[in-house]
Amino acid sequence: MYTYTIKRLLLMVPTLLGAAVLVFLLLRAVPGDVCELRLAGTGGYFDKEALAICQEELGLNDPMFVQFVDYILGLLVLDFGESMWTGQKVWHEIGLRFELSLQLAIMTTLISIAIALPLGTIAAVKQNTWVDYVVRSISIAGIAMPSFWLGILLILGILIISQNHFGQPWMPPIQYKSLWEDPWHNLSQLIWPALATGYRYSAVATRMTRSTLLEVLREDYVRTARAKGLLEKVIINRHALRNAMLPVVTVIGIEFAFLMGGLVVTEQVFNLNGLGKLFVEAVLNNDYTLTQALVLLVVMIFVLTNFLVDLLYAWLDPRIRYA
Amino acid sequence: MTKRLSHWVLAAGVGLSLALSGGAAFAAAHAKPKRGGTLKYVIPAEPPSFDGHRETTFALIHPIAPFYSTLIRVNPENPSSPTDFVCDLCTEMPTASDDGKRYVFNIRKGVKFHDGKPLTAHDVAATFERIIFPPQGVASARKAFFVMVDKVAATDDHTIQFDLKYPSGAFLPSLANPYNFVYAKARLDADQHWYEKNIEGSGPFKFVELQPGAVIKGERNPDYYHEGKPYLDGFEGIFAKKQSLRVQAVRGGQAQIEFRGFPPKSRDDLVAALGDKITVQESDWNCVLLVTPNHKSDKMKDPRVRKALTLAIDRWGGSKYLSEIAIVKAVGGIAFPGHPLAATKAELEKIPGYWPDLDKSRAEAKKLLAEAGFGDGLSLKMNNRAVDQPYKIVGVWLIDQWKQIGVTAEQQVLPTGPFYDMLRKQKTYDISLDFNCQAVVNPLLDVSKFISDDKSGNNYANYQDREVDRLFEAMNQTADVNEQRKLMREMEMRVLGEEAHSMITLWWYRIIPHRSEVKGWKISPSHYLNQDLSSIWIDQ
Numbered sequence: 001m002y003t004y005t006i007k008r009l010l011l012m013v014p015t016l017l018g019a020a021v022l023v024f025l026l027l028r029a030v031p032g033d034v035c036e037l038r039l040a041g042t043g044g045y046f047d048k049e050a051l052a053i054c055q056e057e058l059g060l061n062d063p064m065f066v067q068f069v070d071y072i073l074g075l076l077v078l079d080f081g082e083s084m085w086t087g088q089k090v091w092h093e094i095g096l097r098f099e100l101s102l103q104l105a106i107m108t109t110l111i112s113i114a115i116a117l118p119l120g121t122i123a124a125v126k127q128n129t130w131v132d133y134v135v136r137s138i139s140i141a142g143i144a145m146p147s148f149w150l151g152i153l154l155i156l157g158i159l160i161i162s163q164n165h166f167g168q169p170w171m172p173p174i175q176y177k178s179l180w181e182d183p184w185h186n187l188s189q190l191i192w193p194a195l196a197t198g199y200r201y202s203a204v205a206t207r208m209t210r211s212t213l214l215e216v217l218r219e220d221y222v223r224t225a226r227a228k229g230l231l232e233k234v235i236i237n238r239h240a241l242r243n244a245m246l247p248v249v250t251v252i253g254i255e256f257a258f259l260m261g262g263l264v265v266t267e268q269v270f271n272l273n274g275l276g277k278l279f280v281e282a283v284l285n286n287d288y289t290l291t292q293a294l295v296l297l298v299v300m301i302f303v304l305t306n307f308l309v310d311l312l313y314a315w316l317d318p319r320i321r322y323a
Numbered sequence: 324m325t326k327r328l329s330h331w332v333l334a335a336g337v338g339l340s341l342a343l344s345g346g347a348a349f350a351a352a353h354a355k356p357k358r359g360g361t362l363k364y365v366i367p368a369e370p371p372s373f374d375g376h377r378e379t380t381f382a383l384i385h386p387i388a389p390f391y392s393t394l395i396r397v398n399p400e401n402p403s404s405p406t407d408f409v410c411d412l413c414t415e416m417p418t419a420s421d422d423g424k425r426y427v428f429n430i431r432k433g434v435k436f437h438d439g440k441p442l443t444a445h446d447v448a449a450t451f452e453r454i455i456f457p458p459q460g461v462a463s464a465r466k467a468f469f470v471m472v473d474k475v476a477a478t479d480d481h482t483i484q485f486d487l488k489y490p491s492g493a494f495l496p497s498l499a500n501p502y503n504f505v506y507a508k509a510r511l512d513a514d515q516h517w518y519e520k521n522i523e524g525s526g527p528f529k530f531v532e533l534q535p536g537a538v539i540k541g542e543r544n545p546d547y548y549h550e551g552k553p554y555l556d557g558f559e560g561i562f563a564k565k566q567s568l569r570v571q572a573v574r575g576g577q578a579q580i581e582f583r584g585f586p587p588k589s590r591d592d593l594v595a596a597l598g599d600k601i602t603v604q605e606s607d608w609n610c611v612l613l614v615t616p617n618h619k620s621d622k623m624k625d626p627r628v629r630k631a632l633t634l635a636i637d638r639w640g641g642s643k644y645l646s647e648i649a650i651v652k653a654v655g656g657i658a659f660p661g662h663p664l665a666a667t668k669a670e671l672e673k674i675p676g677y678w679p680d681l682d683k684s685r686a687e688a689k690k691l692l693a694e695a696g697f698g699d700g701l702s703l704k705m706n707n708r709a710v711d712q713p714y715k716i717v718g719v720w721l722i723d724q725w726k727q728i729g730v731t732a733e734q735q736v737l738p739t740g741p742f743y744d745m746l747r748k749q750k751t752y753d754i755s756l757d758f759n760c761q762a763v764v765n766p767l768l769d770v771s772k773f774i775s776d777d778k779s780g781n782n783y784a785n786y787q788d789r790e791v792d793r794l795f796e797a798m799n800q801t802a803d804v805n806e807q808r809k810l811m812r813e814m815e816m817r818v819l820g821e822e823a824h825s826m827i828t829l830w831w832y833r834i835i836p837h838r839s840e841v842k843g844w845k846i847s848p849s850h851y852l853n854q855d856l857s858s859i860w861i862d863q
Contacts, residue, residue, distance in 0.1 A: 031749065032740035038371050039464060040743050042380045042760055045771065046780040050377070050462035057460075085371050086535065087520060096535055152567065159575050159596075169596065171575025174365075174568065175538050175561055268565045271572075273536040277564070281369075281536075286740045 023295040034084045034286040080293035085285045090293045101274040105259035111198030120209025142203025148265035151196040174271040193270045201255045212244040253309035261298040360861035362558040365569040365578040372519040375504040377462045386539040386560040388854045391504035391524035402847030405662045405764035408499045423490030423802045430481045434548045437529045444477035449508035451475045461515045468497040490802035496765035527553035527857035554860035580837035583850045593836045602839045604846035607653045608831035610760035618786040620753045627691040629823035633676035634688035635728045649713040652832035656815045658766035674820045688728045705732045706755035708742040746783045762851035773818045
């Protein structure tokens with residue numbers, strides 16, 4: 001197990017390096033640069049000398065090879081440099097948003113699990129009954145609806161309902177306060193995007209739970225358990241569901257990793273100052289240093305989550321052992 | 324309710340709101356301001372740095388201007404006037420001496436920076452030295468606005484003198500630019516880049532906190548030099564990129580105002596939802612959306628083709644219908660329509676493309692196209708910016724306009740970065756949507772967009788026209804307003820008519836629907852102006 005863990009950890013290095021090289025080259029292939037946007041983006045007078053100074057300051061005039069070597073040397077000591085747009089340290093920019101994104105990812109995942117496991121189980125147990133059809137409809141609707149669109153509907157619904165009932169329209173706060181600073185404010189802001197996104201992700205997990213559970217319920221050991229006279233509740237909860245969890249855990253793990261940096265539009269809809277919003281702004285601003293760091297962070301989260309999911313397999317299914 | 328009836332009801336609602344807001348504005352102007360409260364407003368973008376001398380975006384002005392003073396400014400009581408400038412740090416607007424080449428300003432006594440240190444004429448001089456004659460390695464985005472300045476000097480602690488190379492009508496408007504934050508000389512002497520990452524001014528509000536990507540907060544400066552101001556205890560500027568969210572924030576009470584501007588539909592939605600709790604202020608906007616023909620493109624190098632394209636555009640009709648769905652409205656020439664140097668309607672109607680008879684214009688356009696060898700049709704590649712308001716909406720409208728004369732335009736919509744790269748560097752388009760957006764209305768300099776591209780800072784049309792350059796120079800080197808006006812008309816006719824170097828579509832229109840409890844703020848023709856928040860108060 002230890003050997004396996006170390007091997008997997010070491011394998012992360014070439015993966016991250018490959019991603020680093022790829023993102024460096026792809027970003028430079030996009031036309032335009034951060035200085036041009038900064039000085040010409042507002043349509044006013046454009047000072048060419050100011051442009052030259054800006055490009056010089058940010059090292060954009062250096063040959064690409066020099067920029068690449070600087071970048072890789074920085075990576076080796078975990079120094080991602082400064083954001084080309086704000087001039088602040090990249091770690092500082094990411095650190096500011098990490099807590100919010102992590103909290104939102106956890107809340108979304110919990111909501112997603114809370115919806116998916118019971119619904120998926122009920123649908124499997126009541127296969128081809130009206131209950132199953134309702135659950136399947138709910139999950140198909142969840143897959144079909146983008147979470148940001150559901151978010152917009154939620155905000156509009158809250159505005160209209162609050163105005164009709166209380167005379168004053170209300171909407172969730174648009175300024176973030178941490179859970180430790182003001183829990184009520186924090187939750188009243190984050191619960192809505194967590195619901196919108198959680199519902200979307202629960203749809204996939206619900207369908208996965210249903211289909212794997214159906215498969216497991218047809219296994220011999222389940223028949224044996226029934227023949228032994230075990231209660232159906234015990235068979236489902238203790239024997240079937242646990243074994244059906246492997247693919248569900250994989251799906252939830254990948255979703256969690258995606259949530260950490262992929263809620264680009266949802267974060268904008270709810271004005272959440274998270275990593276997804278930072279990501280899209282970095283890309284739109286042609287902020288190479290920040291985009292590079294964010295891509296690496298997301299790759300790192302994906303790789304680590306996959307690794308943790310693999311370890312979880314062994315815990316869920318004792319037959320799985322890593323050599 | 325039928326759709327038509329609902330439109331009438333909505334229109335009546337908006338009309339009523341505007342009427343109420345007009346009445347409310349009158350009442351507010353005469354009501355006694357109340358002290359206290361915190362203004363919450365939404366800001367669509369974040370500034371790259373905090374240095375006003377370096378940056379060009381309104382995203383710097385909205386959150387940062389309340390912390391700083393300027394030497395002079397647009398009159399906050401009358402910001403819609405493009406020619407009314409008043410003192411901020413000075414005591415009295417000076418009269419030019421030495422044949423219009425010397426301006427002497429007396430600086431207020433007792434003004435302090437937020438760190439408690441006194442502000443003197445030496446600080447003002449150091450500020451303008453940095454803007455006009457930036458040291459090596461210091462970027463100054465607007466130094467070209469001060470080409471007429473020969474020398475700046477503080478003659479004593481409370482007097483600053485500007486000597487010009489020639490008398491210029493563009494000098495005072497340039498001086499009133501809201502980006503000309505006054506910095507402390509001692510700070511600049513120690514580090515010219517200090518203000519890029521730090522905020523310390525002498526303005527109505529003191530800096531409290533910035534959470535990048537989230538919010539900026541300021542509190543009242545108790546030592547502010549304009550008596551009784553600011554009225555607010557403080558402000559919170561909330562960064563919110565998505566327009567729909569900003570609209571909902573005003574509706575849901577999470578913010579009271581957004582200072583850049585909303586499209587007509589959002590105004591109507593807010594009025595319909597909140598009635599008299601919303602006040603709407605509207606103004607022509609010192610931003611113009613234009614079509615830039617690439618003179619190096621084989622299809623656009625012939626002036627007859629360019630002229631045909633401008634002749635096909637129905638500006639008068641477009642103003643009427645597009646203004647219902649987009650942030651454009653005024654028909655105008657190269658100068659901001661509300662300015663004394665702008666063309667009157669009669670003058671505009673002489674320029675090809677502005678003729679009142681559309682059929683005649685389009686017949687002429689077809690004739691010119693045929694003469695240029697495109698009688699069987701012409702296909703063009705159009706570069707556009709992936710932003711709805713007003714670029715994509717006007718882009719689609721233009722495609723339809725040109726279709727009427729047999730021209731097919733294929734629109735390529737690009738995100739802002741690649742759009743600018745295409746406009747400035749790649750230049751593989753035939754025509755591109757383009758815009759000219761300025762802070763202080765200063766047509767003498769704003770029209771520098773149309774001079775030759777080797778002299779202009781933002782002419783992307785790839786042409787050199789020395790006659791246009793000559794007219795521009797002459798206009799900027801005379802103090803005689805009548806002469807300036809005459810030269811402006813000549814330049815306008817050449818740029819828009821004879822050579823059709825550029826095609827102005829419509830000028831932007833600024834719509835600010837805000838919570839009615841926000842008082843004391845008056846709309847200006849630019850989202851850069853009147854943003855120090857010192858005259859705003861909350862009626863609660």
